[in-house]
Amino acid sequence: MIDIRIQAGDFDPGRQLGRLEELGRAAVSGFVAMVEAAEDVTEILVEHHPVLAKNALRRIAEETERNWPLAGIILIHRHGRLRRGERLAFAAVAASDPRHALDGCCFLVDALRSRALFWRKELAADGSGRWMEP
């Protein structure tokens, strides 16, 4: 099971983990990315293109599924304007082997950071902004 969501709104990590728990496997591993930014940053803008972003997340999930025997994968990425401390993204997996769950989730997080097609601009109160590019 692969479930990919790209949305402006918030999500409930506990509820998402619960969906994976219902699969009845030995391990569920999850990760929540939060918005952290410098004090002068009032909010961030997460830019995306729906098709590009969805295809990129699907490829990441499919690659993860090929590398580890996972029963379920959930990937959620938010877009639009977000404030410091808000949830930004979520990655979680269910597996029969705890090591597979941990490694699979780690792989998802690394891939989200480097390959998910979202671009981040940090916006300051004075109206200025800077693109954050690795």
Added chain:
Amino acid sequence: MAFLDLLYFGSLRETLGKDGERVDPPSHVLTIEDLVAWLGERDEPYRSAFGAPSRIGGAVEGERVGNRDSIFGAREVALFPPPGAL
């Protein structure tokens, strides 16, 4: 090559002042790398936007590709700086 719709994202979009355009690349433009080099030969703001070609990534018909991959026959190509919001 037929007309090609380009999409720009992130700082690339901002530097160029537009989120896309339709272009008619010459016949020697066969890959993402070729396309970026060709666009970078234009006057400002293209020269600045494409001044570091190795930092520009591409997607063809919605699927990310390598910079040496072909764009032959493509109708839509997205170009963007290194991604990642986390």
